[in-house]
Amino acid sequence: MKASIKDVLIYLLIAFFLLSTVFGRVLWFPFNISVVSGYSMYPAITPGDVVVGVHKDLTGFNVGDVVVWCGTLTHCIIHRVFKIGTDYVITKGDNNPLPDPPLTLALVKYRVILRVPAVLWIPLLTSLLVTYLYMKRGTILRLLYGLREVEVFTYLAFLFINVLVISLVPINYLSVPTVLTTPSITLERVTLSSNGAEAVIKYNLRDLSLMYVENCVIAVEDAAFYCGAQVSNDSVIVEIPRKIYAIAISKPLTHVHFSLRVSLDKGFLDGEYSVPLSWSRLVVEPSGPSLLVFNPNYGPVNVSYIRVQYVGLDEVFGTPKPLGVEVLEPFTVDGGRSYRLLIEGRGTYAYVTMRYYVGGAFVEEQRKVEFE
Amino acid sequence: MWRSRGRLNSNELLKVLTFASTTLTVTYSIYLLIVVTQPLYVVVGVIEGYVALSHYSLTYYGRQLQVDSLHNVSTLTIPLYCLSIYLLTSGLLTVYCSVRRRDLTLPVKLMFGGGLSTATLSGNLVGLIHRVVLIELPRLGVSLNIVSSAGRVYLGSSAVQAIRPMNLLTSPLTIALLTVVYVMVSGLTYICRVRLKEGL
Numbered sequence: 290m291k292a293s294i295k296d297v298l299i300y301l302l303i304a305f306f307l308l309s310t311v312f313g314r315v316l317w318f319p320f321n322i323s324v325v326s327g328y329s330m331y332p333a334i335t336p337g338d339v340v341v342g343v344h345k346d347l348t349g350f351n352v353g354d355v356v357v358w359c360g361t362l363t364h365c366i367i368h369r370v371f372k373i374g375t376d377y378v379i380t381k382g383d384n385n386p387l388p389d390p391p392l393t394l395a396l397v398k399y400r401v402i403l404r405v406p407a408v409l410w411i412p413l414l415t416s417l418l419v420t421y422l423y424m425k426r427g428t429i430l431r432l433l434y435g436l437r438e439v440e441v442f443t444y445l446a447f448l449f450i451n452v453l454v455i456s457l458v459p460i461n462y463l464s465v466p467t468v469l470t471t472p473s474i475t476l477e478r479v480t481l482s483s484n485g486a487e488a489v490i491k492y493n494l495r496d497l498s499l500m501y502v503e504n505c506v507i508a509v510e511d512a513a514f515y516c517g518a519q520v521s522n523d524s525v526i527v528e529i530p531r532k533i534y535a536i537a538i539s540k541p542l543t544h545v546h547f548s549l550r551v552s553l554d555k556g557f558l559d560g561e562y563s564v565p566l567s568w569s570r571l572v573v574e575p576s577g578p579s580l581l582v583f584n585p586n587y588g589p590v591n592v593s594y595i596r597v598q599y600v601g602l603d604e605v606f607g608t609p610k611p612l613g614v615e616v617l618e619p620f621t622v623d624g625g626r627s628y629r630l631l632i633e634g635r636g637t638y639a640y641v642t643m644r645y646y647v648g649g650a651f652v653e654e655q656r657k658v659e660f661e
Numbered sequence: 662m663w664r665s666r667g668r669l670n671s672n673e674l675l676k677v678l679t680f681a682s683t684t685l686t687v688t689y690s691i692y693l694l695i696v697v698t699q700p701l702y703v704v705v706g707v708i709e710g711y712v713a714l715s716h717y718s719l720t721y722y723g724r725q726l727q728v729d730s731l732h733n734v735s736t737l738t739i740p741l742y743c744l745s746i747y748l749l750t751s752g753l754l755t756v757y758c759s760v761r762r763r764d765l766t767l768p769v770k771l772m773f774g775g776g777l778s779t780a781t782l783s784g785n786l787v788g789l790i791h792r793v794v795l796i797e798l799p800r801l802g803v804s805l806n807i808v809s810s811a812g813r814v815y816l817g818s819s820a821v822q823a824i825r826p827m828n829l830l831t832s833p834l835t836i837a838l839l840t841v842v843y844v845m846v847s848g849l850t851y852i853c854r855v856r857l858k859e860g861l
Contacts, residue, residue, distance in 0.1 A: 327729040439767065440851070443747070443774025444781075451740045451782060458736045469708075469721060469803065476810040492811055553816075555707075555722060556805075560812030 314359040314398065319344050321357055321399040325367060326458070329382030330355070333369075337407030340367060342399025355401040356380065358392055367401065386470045472496035472555055479562050484625050485534060485587030488527045488547070488564050498554040499523065505549040509536050518549055525551060534566075534588030534624060541568055541649045568648030571622065575658050580630040580641055584622040591621045594644040601636035612636040634660040675853055679765060682850040683755045685843045686772045689779065690748035692830070692839060696786065697738050697745070701793065701827045704801050706819030712798065714738050714789055719801070730797050734789050744782050748775045769847075769854045776847035783840040790831050 309322045321342040325334050334340065334355070342357045350356050352370050358380065359365040368380035371388045378397055381388035422429060433442070477491040492499070502518040505527055517528040527547060537545060548561040571590060572583040584590050595617035603610045612635055622628045632639055642655045700711035710719035712731065715738045719726040755768035798821050805816035829835060 326733065328727055329729075438770075440770045440774035440777065443771065444777040447740065447744060447747075447778035448781065450743055451785065454737060454739050458733050469726075471805055471807070472722075472816060473807070474809060474811045474814055476812075553814075556814065556816040558812050558814050 331384040339405040341403040350400045357399040358397045490525045500552040503550040507547040538588035583627045587624045592645045596642045598640040599636040678850040686752035693745040707817045708819040773851035776844045
């Protein structure tokens with residue numbers, strides 16, 4: 290009776306062991322015991338550790354919990370829950386740079402509740418095994434004596450070692466590829482400074498650094514000009530020569546294109562960028578006996594025709610009386626600069642008509658200048 | 662003992678077989694040790710290093726790379742290491758016993774046991790090489806040249822290069838040939854020396 294109870298207990302133990310380690314991966318079983326391989330959860334869980342899990346139906350799981358999910362009978366993964374969706378969950382190894390692909394909730398089997406470090410269970414198990422083998426030494430010796438053919442014993446010994454090693458090392462059916470974090474660089478924005486003298490190219494960098502600019506060329510129509518450029522942290526600052534705008538404004542061009550080669554700490558980048566240009570009319574304001582002409586554009590604007598119509602007042606009737614017309618010399622206003630056009634004081638006031646070319650069209654402005 | 666011209670008698674045949682078996686045992690042991698420990702492939706480029714069955718060393722932009730699958734492969738070479746040491750020991754024991762003119766029954770049995778184990782573990786060897794060469798190594802050949810919104814980014818690539826002599830040593834044909842020859846010779850030696858002698 291005593292022997293049969295012992296046998297029953299042994300069989301139950303074996304069944305529990307098999308269900309909790311192997312068959313529990315595909316069948317419903319309240320507990321799971323797994324031996325960890327791999328460094329994906331390092332340092333929280335290290336290779337060789339034993340983790341004990343409880344079925345998710347009994348405990349549920351939340352973001353931050355460590356769970357066991359199984360794709361096949363031979364392949365289970367122990368990772369931390371990263372995100373839970375309506376019908377999917379995303380896990381991630383603590384030591385992995387990227388999360389795992391989304392899984393269906395059905396694949397998640399257990400929530401890890403206990404971790405037994407390898408330095409604890411291996412010596413414990415070994416000592417228990419050695420104790421058991423010592424207690425059963427008589428039986429073992431009788432068995433070995435039956436294997437006194439040394440060649441058979443050798444073969445069986447190597448077979449045993451082979452099976453032992455294979456069973457300790459997980460052979461993943463679906464091999465998990467090593468994830469390499471690829472450095473990346475993307476464009477955040479390209480902006481022009483307020484005076485148009487510089488273009489700033491800002492990048493988003495990951496695991497990369499900008500070193501210096503090897504080559505910078507600005508293309509305008511059929512012409513190409515070398516430009517100076519320098520690196521500033523995660524940006525490249527390109528100097529745009531003024532003569533570019535003189536060409537651009539006359540065409541007119543809506544964009545300035547430039548290409549550059551930037552040396553990186555791990556390679557180099559060939560980029561081609563363009564900056565939009567917009568052209569505006571001159572800002573003309575009367576200021577006493579003169580006109581203040583401001584050029585808000587980046588390039589120079591040539592006022593090619595200035596006509597002044599002088600007007601006086603009739604001494605008898607007080608009505609306006611034209612006094613004459615004068616055509617003045619053309620002038621050029623540089624980008625971002627102002628020009629004061631002095632009008633000779635003749636009569637009471639004058640109408641000044643200016644004509645210039647900007648943004649692909651001729652513009653005519655007329656202003657009244659008071660002399661008194 | 663009779664002797665006919667150009668033919669060996671049974672004792673001499675036994676000596677030849679024992680010599681061949683011993684030589685093959687030691688040779689196979691060294692062969693196994695070389696195949697398991699020496700680098701099979703080198704990787705050059707953004708990933709640099711070498712891969713052997715029992716160990717590997719790879720760096721990615723100067724940082725040490727951890728490849729779980731290669732780590733598992735290196736653990737699975739333990740039985741092969743054990744076999745190599747066993748074969749070397751049994752071969753040297755046979756040499757020792759021959760020199761000392763002692764009974765060679767036990768060394769021959771040991772070598773035959775090693776031969777039987779070799780027949781089984783050669784499958785391990787082929788499987789591990791297959792795993793490394795066909796599955797893991799192609800993953801190490803990468804190209805990091807990409808096109809992004811910043812432009813064309815050239816970050817280099819890596820290439821896997823085979824080490825010529827190792828390529829030959831690890832080919833399935835070489836493994837199969839060596840294993841078959843060794844097992845047959847050790848088996849024949851065992852039968853002639855042990856079984857036939859027992860039967861006489």
